[in-house]
Amino acid sequence: MNAELRVIGCRAGSPGDGSPASGYLLKTDAATLLIDCGPGVVQELGRMGWIDQIDGVIISHRHADHCADLVALAYHRLFPHKQPALPLFGPPDLAETLSALDGIFGIPSLPTMARPVSDSFPFTALEPGESFTACGITIQTMAAQHPVPTLAMRFPQLGLVYTADGARTDALTRFAQGASLLVADSTYVESNLKNLEAHGHMTATGAGYLAHNANVQRLVLTHFADMHSREQAMLEARTQTQAVVEAALPGMHWALTG
Numbered sequence: 001m002n003a004e005l006r007v008i009g010c011r012a013g014s015p016g017d018g019s020p021a022s023g024y025l026l027k028t029d030a031a032t033l034l035i036d037c038g039p040g041v042v043q044e045l046g047r048m049g050w051i052d053q054i055d056g057v058i059i060s061h062r063h064a065d066h067c068a069d070l071v072a073l074a075y076h077r078l079f080p081h082k083q084p085a086l087p088l089f090g091p092p093d094l095a096e097t098l099s100a101l102d103g104i105f106g107i108p109s110l111p112t113m114a115r116p117v118s119d120s121f122p123f124t125a126l127e128p129g130e131s132f133t134a135c136g137i138t139i140q141t142m143a144a145q146h147p148v149p150t151l152a153m154r155f156p157q158l159g160l161v162y163t164a165d166g167a168r169t170d171a172l173t174r175f176a177q178g179a180s181l182l183v184a185d186s187t188y189v190e191s192n193l194k195n196l197e198a199h200g201h202m203t204a205t206g207a208g209y210l211a212h213n214a215n216v217q218r219l220v221l222t223h224f225a226d227m228h229s230r231e232q233a234m235l236e237a238r239t240q241t242q243a244v245v246e247a248a249l250p251g252m253h254w255a256l257t258g
C-alpha cells in the first residue's frame, strides 16, 4: 500500500507561530484520513488544497487542541454546498463533546444546520485498545496515559505509530515497537519542563528514549508548547536514540512503506 503522512498542524494548546494545533493527513491508495482536527487545521487544509479530499476523520481525544475545528469542518461541508457525511472515529466520551458543540453552535432555525457536527460526522466510538478499520485502513489503538481517554494509534500496514498526547509508559514502548515512523508527543524540552507527569505528556528527551527502546527507524517530534524550541527538541531527542530525528512543521511529509 502506498501511503504518505503529512503534517497539517503540530502546536500544543492553540494555533500560533505559523502552525495550527494538532492535525495530520494520512493519504493512502485506499483513502485520505484526517487524524485530529485542532484549531487552525481547517484553514491550513484549505490553503494546502486538501480540504475536500478527506474520506474519514479520527480524533485521538476530546481536548480542544485536537478537535475544536470539527465545528469549522462541519460548516465547511454544509455551506454553501452540502457534501456527504464523513465517518468519524474517537474515544467514547467524544460523543458528549460532539453533541455539546451542536448544542452551542447549531442553528436551530435552519434544519440543515441544527446539528452540524453530528450530521456531518456519523460517529463510531472506540474503546482505547480496540482495533478497527477506517476507509480500508487498519488501525490498532491503546490507551495513552493522559487525563482523558486518549487513543494512541498504530497503522500496522504502514509502519506508522502516533502517540497522540501521553506520557511515556512501558505499554507505549511495546505498542511502538519496530515502527518505521513514530510521531511522538514532545510537548516540552527539558528547560521548560513543568509538572510533566500530571499533564500526561512527553519531553523531547522522553520521546527519544521511547524511540530508542522501541527500536524505531524515524522519530518525528510534535505537539510543541513552543514552536521556537524545535531545534532544541531535536538536540535533546538525539542524545537518546540513533533513529533519524525530525521536528514536525506544517507541510512536512513522509512516504510510508510499512
Ligand SMILES: [Zn+2]
Binding pocket: 012, 013, 022, 063, 065, 066, 165, 223
Ligand atoms: Zn494536545
Ligand SMILES: [Zn+2]
Binding pocket: 061, 063, 146, 165
Ligand atoms: Zn490532550
